[in-house]
Amino acid sequence: MDINNTKYELVGSGPGGAVSGWRSIPSGCADTSVVYPSPCRTPLQIKDIGSGNFGVAKLMRERSTGELIAIKFIERGEKIDRNVEREIINHRELSGHPNIIRFREVFVTSTHLGIAMEYAAGGELFERIVAAGRFKEDEARYFFQQLISGVSWCHKWGVCHRDLKLENTLLDGRQAPRLKICDFGYSKSALLDSQPKSTVGTPAYIAPEVLSRQNYDGEAADVWSCGVTLYVMLVGAYPFEDAADPRNFRKTIQRIMSVRYTFPANIRLSRECADLLQRIFVANPAQRIRIRQIKAHPWFLRNLPEELRDGGVASTEAAPRPSQTVEEIKKIVNLAREKSPVLVAPVRGFNEEDYMDGDLIDNEELVE
Numbered sequence: 001m002d003i004n005n006t007k008y009e010l011v012g013s014g015p016g017g018a019v020s021g022w023r024s025i026p027s028g029c030a031d032t033s034v035v036y037p038s039p040c041r042t043p044l045q046i047k048d049i050g051s052g053n054f055g056v057a058k059l060m061r062e063r064s065t066g067e068l069i070a071i072k073f074i075e076r077g078e079k080i081d082r083n084v085e086r087e088i089i090n091h092r093e094l095s096g097h098p099n100i101i102r103f104r105e106v107f108v109t110s111t112h113l114g115i116a117m118e119y120a121a122g123g124e125l126f127e128r129i130v131a132a133g134r135f136k137e138d139e140a141r142y143f144f145q146q147l148i149s150g151v152s153w154c155h156k157w158g159v160c161h162r163d164l165k166l167e168n169t170l171l172d173g174r175q176a177p178r179l180k181i182c183d184f185g186y187s188k189s190a191l192l193d194s195q196p197k198s199t200v201g202t203p204a205y206i207a208p209e210v211l212s213r214q215n216y217d218g219e220a221a222d223v224w225s226c227g228v229t230l231y232v233m234l235v236g237a238y239p240f241e242d243a244a245d246p247r248n249f250r251k252t253i254q255r256i257m258s259v260r261y262t263f264p265a266n267i268r269l270s271r272e273c274a275d276l277l278q279r280i281f282v283a284n285p286a287q288r289i290r291i292r293q294i295k296a297h298p299w300f301l302r303n304l305p306e307e308l309r310d311g312g313v314a315s316t317e318a319a320p321r322p323s324q325t326v327e328e329i330k331k332i333v334n335l336a337r338e339k340s341p342v343l344v345a346p347v348r349g350f351n352e353e354d355y356m357d358g359d360l361i362d363n364e365e366l367v368e
Contacts, residue, residue, distance in 0.1 A: 043069065054079070055112065059119060068119040069104060073112040077339035080113055085333045088115060090159050091184045092322050092329065098307070099150030101170060101182040103322050106332050113336035120180050122171030125233075129166060134236030137273055138303065143169075144230050145300060146179035149308045151222055152291050154181070160218025164225035165205045166232060203249050204228060204238040208257050208283045220285035223294070227280030235267055239281070259283050272299035 043060035046068075050057035055074040062069060074080060088106050095103040102118035122128075125143060129135065135143075147169060154161055161168075163183065171177035207224035209216040231239040239261035242251050255261065259281050263269060276299045279289040294300055295310075 043071075068121070070117050070119040072115045072117070074115070074336075075112055076108070076110075076336045080333060080336045084113070085330065087184045088329055088333065089326055091115075091117070092324070092326065093157050094154055094159060094184070095322055097150060097153040099146045099179055099181060100153060101180045105322060105324055106329055108332055108336050113333065117182075118180070120170035120182070121173030122177045124167050125169040125171060125179065126166035128171065128177075129233060129236065134267075135233045137234065137270060140230060140233035141273075141299065141302065142176075143179050143233060144226070145304055145308055147181070147226055147229060148291060148294055148300065150179065150181040151226060152295065155219050155222070155291055159184070161222055161225075162218055163202065163205075164222055164229065165202050166229055167202075169229070203252055204241060206256065207285065208259070209285050211253060211257065217285050219291065220288050223280055223288055223291060224285075226294075227277055230280075231261070231277060234269060234273070235264060237264075257283070270299065272297070272302075276300065 043062050046059045046061060048056055049059045049070060050072075054072065057070055057072045060069055060071055061067070074084060088103075091101075091103045094100050101120060104116035104118070106116070107114045147164075151161065151164065161181065161184065164181070168181065168183040170180045170182050172180060205225040205228045207216075207221040210221050228239060237243060238246075238252075240252050240255040242248060242255070245251060261281065263274070276289075276294070276297050279297075280294075282288040289297075
């Protein structure tokens, strides 16, 4: 594999030659240090935890630390497009905030691109709501405060998520769960990209201006999606769906465009909570409440944890940044765009399905 006149080969280390990364081999020189070490260091594979158009996500355990990590595998080749690169870079930039799933590293095998990240043992917030039916106002506020804290961090770094929803908010394994925003596949960076224009996201959460197919303010659109998330937590249903015909997306879009929603008669909300939702669900994004205003709203401020206050742990970088640089990530992604890498030299014991089929990975049962 040649990049900028430098050859690369997959290399192994440890018993059986387990893959540890890519080694650079400058022309006329002997093997040098590993420049793209795998974050896994041959982890223990536990189970599949998700799949989709992107590929598959696996739960693994690091041998050296015992830490559980999630790794998303995307098949090499045409699936590794600019959106994948943008997702990884944006995720790296945001990593370090307690309400953002922590990015670890990205690496390549001979068949897949792997994205290693923090594992959230509590599952999706969506699943918690389905089990409960709906949340009481205090519980909804507890999670909404964390959601806004994470989104505020994204916007501080110039990134709009553009697909905020319950399925993209995970929970860690604590008794009082910490919310973690994940999946930056639709995210847009003010530094890397132009102003958002494309209609992306999940229909029930999309803001009116996003449906207009014109340039729009991604931060204001994120606020709308946060409002939908809050409504679902409080009511147990989507605000703009027809309960009698939830699959009718045309009707959902019409209701979004006209901002037509109601609260069920059997659900009593505080005046402050209803006021906040009313300020979020405004068709004109220029008149919609902003994140900084939400953070100053009386309903939001009630029982606000110390760490979420301005100057608290969540308002500053609380964890070290990933060691991989943006330039290193781009090189790895470029490698993954080629479907079948050329091995400069055979790697003893290497199987091209190493991480995927478990040939070099021991399976174990997860004990919580």
